[in-house]
Amino acid sequence: MDKRDYYEVLGVARGVSADELKKSYRQCALKFHPDRNPDDPDAERRFKEVSEAYEVLSDARKRELYDHYGHEGLNGQSFRPADDMFEQFQDMFADFFGGGFGGGGQRGRSAGGSRATRGRDLRANVRISLKEAVLGCKKELNVAVPKACEDCSGSGAAKGAQASTCGACRGRGQVTHGAGGFVIATTCPECAGRGSVIKNPCTGCRGRGEVREDKKIKVAIPAGIDHGQMIRLGGLGEAGGQGGPAGNLLVGVEVEEDKRFMRDGFDLVTEISVTFPEAALGTSVEVETLDDRKLSLKIPAGTQPGTIFTFASEGVPYIDSPGRGRLAVVAKVDVPKKLSSKQRKVMEELAKVLADR
Numbered sequence: 001m002d003k004r005d006y007y008e009v010l011g012v013a014r015g016v017s018a019d020e021l022k023k024s025y026r027q028c029a030l031k032f033h034p035d036r037n038p039d040d041p042d043a044e045r046r047f048k049e050v051s052e053a054y055e056v057l058s059d060a061r062k063r064e065l066y067d068h069y070g071h072e073g074l075n076g077q078s079f080r081p082a083d084d085m086f087e088q089f090q091d092m093f094a095d096f097f098g099g100g101f102g103g104g105g106q107r108g109r110s111a112g113g114s115r116a117t118r119g120r121d122l123r124a125n126v127r128i129s130l131k132e133a134v135l136g137c138k139k140e141l142n143v144a145v146p147k148a149c150e151d152c153s154g155s156g157a158a159k160g161a162q163a164s165t166c167g168a169c170r171g172r173g174q175v176t177h178g179a180g181g182f183v184i185a186t187t188c189p190e191c192a193g194r195g196s197v198i199k200n201p202c203t204g205c206r207g208r209g210e211v212r213e214d215k216k217i218k219v220a221i222p223a224g225i226d227h228g229q230m231i232r233l234g235g236l237g238e239a240g241g242q243g244g245p246a247g248n249l250l251v252g253v254e255v256e257e258d259k260r261f262m263r264d265g266f267d268l269v270t271e272i273s274v275t276f277p278e279a280a281l282g283t284s285v286e287v288e289t290l291d292d293r294k295l296s297l298k299i300p301a302g303t304q305p306g307t308i309f310t311f312a313s314e315g316v317p318y319i320d321s322p323g324r325g326r327l328a329v330v331a332k333v334d335v336p337k338k339l340s341s342k343q344r345k346v347m348e349e350l351a352k353v354l355a356d357r
């Protein structure tokens with residue numbers, strides 16, 4: 001049950017640089033990758049553990065939350081789904097070896113076989129204001145969705161061109177590398193694992209067999225969503241191959257900071273300013289809500305700077321249950337930076353009276 005410290009999981013010090021972190025992650029991920037440890041549930045667990053640790057620590061914002069609050073600080077932050085970690089891992093090795101990692105590679109691509117394959121998950125980001133996050137909104141996203149090239153029906157070959165055996169892997173589709181005392185097999189970068197190369201590639205897709213098509217996708221963003229959360233749109237990812245199911249579209253949500261309101265869990269926090277006499281004598285003020293309504297707030301006599309007044313149910317809607325958090329209003333007492341001569345006179349008078357207690 002107890003989660004291990006992420007830095008400990010990756011065997012690095014707390015102040016580790018991004019480069020060192022990446023290096024350590026590569027080593028750990030290589031060691032525990034399920035392809036190298038078939039039928040070893042412990043290795044699989046460790047692989048997920050290092051992937052999760054790296055996912056958090058490689059993201060500056062999540063790392064800061066983790067450094068300040070530990071695992072607690074990340075509650076409510078969504079992690080990539082477990083099977084997605086393999087993609088994260090492949091992305092990383094793609095730039096390391098110039099090709100995808102062997103395990104699970106070509107998922108979703110109907111490379112040769114006639115088996116139904118699931119389409120890949122796609123990722124997009126949406127940036128919204130705090131008001132949009134609190135009230136909910138609809139956004140239209142431009143997503144580049146891969147699809148089979150029509151010119152070559154996905155083969156990657158120009159009309160009439162023949163495929164020949166790949167020289168780099170001699171048709172095996174995989175090449176081996178030594179790394180950290182291990183020998184690992186990765187997908188051949190020359191032929192992307194097909195085992196064959198095309199001398200005359202299709203010009204429509206430059207031999208890739210697929211093209212990207214911009215699609216406009218409407219997303220309904222639920223009221224109460226927070227920065228760093230992810231919306232999963234089932235079936236809106238890449239189309240499946242041979243009748244397989246489509247992948248998902250994963251939309252990461254970024255919430256802009258607001259000038260007047262700060263979010264604290266499901267509470268909203270704002271400030272109001274009163275003068276020293278108002279705080280001392282008491283007054284009534286108007287507090288603006290995020291959706292531009294006005295609430296009236298009574299400031300009792302003797303209110304101290306920093307006093308917090310709360311309005312129940314004026315905060316952020318709970319995303320998975322009815323109701324909403326509170327609006328907290330922090331009272332600030334203004335100290336004038338400049339005084340007119342009349343104000344100075346009265347203030348000096350007041351200072352004298354206050355001193356005679």
Ligand SMILES: [Zn+2]
Pocket residue numbers: 166167168169170171172173174188189190191192193194195196
């Ligand atoms: Zn090859």
Ligand SMILES: [Zn+2]
Pocket residue numbers: 149150151152153154155156157202203204205206207208209210
């Ligand atoms: Zn093509």
